[in-house]
Amino acid sequence: MFTVDREWRITFFNRAAEAITGIDRKDAVGRRCSDVFRSSMCESECGLRLTLKTGKPVIGRAGFIIRADGSRIPISISTAVFRDSAGRVIGGVETFRDLSELEALRRELEGRYRVGDLVSRSPLMRKLFEVLPAVAASPSTVLILGETGTGKEVMARTIHGLSPRNRGPFVAVNCGAFPETLLESELFGYKAGAFTGAGKDKPGRFAMARGGTIFLDEIGEISTALQVKLLRVLQERVVEPLGSTHPVPADCRVLVATNRDLAELTRKGAFREDLYYRVNVIRVELPPLRSRKEDIPLLADQFIERFNRLQARAVTGISTEALSLLMAHPWPGNIRELENVIERSFILCREGAIGVGHLPEELTLQAAPRRAGSELRSGHDLLDARAIRSALEKNAFNRSAAARELGIHKTTLFRMMKRLGIPRPGKDGRSGHKQ
Amino acid sequence: MAKAAFTVWENRIAPVFDVARHVRLVETENGRIVREDRAELTEESPVQKARRIADLGCGILVCGAISRPVQEMASAFGIRVISFMSGDEAEVLQAWLEGRLDEERFAMPGCRRRARGGRGGRPGRGSNCGGRGRGRCGPDGRAATGPAGRGAGKNFKPR
Known part of the structure; x- marks a missing residue:
């Protein structure tokens, strides 16, 4: 808590105020409250100013203060008029609360982290998000690694968006899409x-x-x-258009990406070692979607929102059963595959929530083959079928072993296989299965 | 020639850069003001505000409290940030012109400078306070303390 006089000078500063602001009361008393408190509210939403003007208290207004180390502390404030014993207004009193713990708890409950267009609940991505502003601020070359479809270009765009060059163009080139001779003229011009x-x-x-x-x-x-030519560009920061004798300055930040193991390519001699070290200055590794499955609901919602906007639809979300199927899928094509699945679901789902029946066949067929004449099966059936198929494959189609692994009796397994339309293999795996 | 931006509010240095709305722009040559202007910072995000300062051609920003990531971004935009300053706008400007910004009275409370070998010192431990003690500067590369021309622009590292 602190109090101010009518000139906004601090007249009292208690121990809690010292602890939250990190300022000794002897440094605070006598100074203007805005210089001590340094709150986001001082300039335009000062609670004390409003209270002294109207005589009415302000309760629970939220904002942040900035401590001497540059950290932002979320706070909430309440203010009241301060009177002397004769009842005359001599200033104002402000109490404030440190909301850091509450804020951390809220973030934990909400459990999502966001940087630019990237959003995630995954701790793996959180670590990445923490270093991203520093990566973006640096002028160094960044190597973005990740399986196909993990969002390497989105990451590159985010780095560009956060960087000091964000007013300049972002030019993406897929080096694998051009024949060698064309790529050279495409990159350097002629x-x-x-x-x-x-x-x-x-x-x-x-x-x-x-x-x-x-x-x-x-x-x-x-x-x-x-x-070799790219190495020269990175080292000397000049490009030489084909047929030109004059090098042209390359005034741009370079971000590169690959889904291949560059270190392995370097060992095999397919990728130059000097270029590898030149591009591998800052490395950003994007985890595959199967390692961050907690992000699937978040990403699905994001895609639904986008397709609603693009296709002027009003799809409300995704059903629990359909989501269970998405969660069980291994996503070899990563986020791009998930985006395709949601886009294709929009073909069948005109309104309401995306259900199991709206999902593309490869997702539902992978779980269980469609029975002749069967109608849409429930998500549970599909998940059961997937688990059974997986257990059978793992146990070389030995049904007893598969039942044991699933924790069910083998007759239950037979019954479920029949009900779910899972064909029995021509030969039982018992003969070939090693226990 | 140096161009500096001072974030201001009610004729004083604005307490928090992250939400500042007005900036006073000063161009100097040989330690004298040759041009002055004012601009509004209508941008919502603090990083965009820092970007705007850079776009206005300012290489120096004199401001109040600033959160650390924003200060780092401003430095990445090529701006030398002299932060955690307080005081009357005109007095701070004059002090900057004369290389006196490291005087105690311009430091925000809790941002006291510690002496360091006659070079103007360094901020207290754990403090982000200002460029004072690091990039102490007046216009045209003059140091805030010590002989003119010494110290300013050297050893300046954004934290």
């Missing part, structure tokens, strides 16, 4: 007459990314000849 058909100058992608960021996806696919 001068008129450089080769047959080069009628006029063409700026390369490096030139187009001037002042911004160039993102080179699938960097592991480029030829060794082009690797």
